[in-house]
Amino acid sequence: MNNTLFSVSIYDDNKIIGYGRIIGDKTIFLYIQDIMVIPEYQGQKVGTKIMNELLTKVDEYKKVNPNIRTYLGASKGKEKFYEKFGFKTRPSVDLGEGMVLF
Numbered sequence: 001m002n003n004t005l006f007s008v009s010i011y012d013d014n015k016i017i018g019y020g021r022i023i024g025d026k027t028i029f030l031y032i033q034d035i036m037v038i039p040e041y042q043g044q045k046v047g048t049k050i051m052n053e054l055l056t057k058v059d060e061y062k063k064v065n066p067n068i069r070t071y072l073g074a075s076k077g078k079e080k081f082y083e084k085f086g087f088k089t090r091p092s093v094d095l096g097e098g099m100v101l102f
């Protein structure tokens with residue numbers, strides 16, 4: 001967490017109900033990570049609020065470094081949520097497959 005560039009926490013009174021963060025080098029690479037909304041608050045646009053705040057920050061970084069790329073790894077079944085914010089599945093945008101090392 002100490003190496004997080006920017007994070008968003010959403011509260012209902014004192015209770016944290018949603019979280020998301022950006023990691024990366026602010027220059028060529030950003031990664032959106034750990035978007036989560038606790039189950040009883042899902043479907044109420046809390047995730048949208050988190051994504052909008054993170055993407056506003058991404059835009060700030062882009063003003064300094066226009067070629068910066070923003071990645072994320074969607075959990076299975078969550079792709080449609082991220083598509084609403086303009087994210088594309090890599091093979092459909094002339095890039096190789098995303099890969100991961102466990």
Ligand SMILES: CC(C)(COP(=O)(O)OP(=O)(O)OC[C@H]1O[C@@H](n2cnc3c(N)ncnc32)[C@H](O)[C@@H]1OP(=O)(O)O)[C@@H](O)C(=O)NCCC(=O)NCCS
Binds near residue numbers: 042047079
């Ligand atoms: C994925 C998650 C962050 C979405 O947050 P949320 O607050 O429930 O989402 P929102 O209410 O802001 O939904 C925004 C839109 O995305 C859609 N959406 C949300 N989850 C979706 C899903 N799994 N599949 C398709 N569409 C989805 C909503 O229907 C809504 O559509 P609309 O704008 O047309 O009404 C939340 O469900 C979650 O925390 N899930 C568990 C943790 C997780 O899997 N995180 C993702 C890790 S990659």
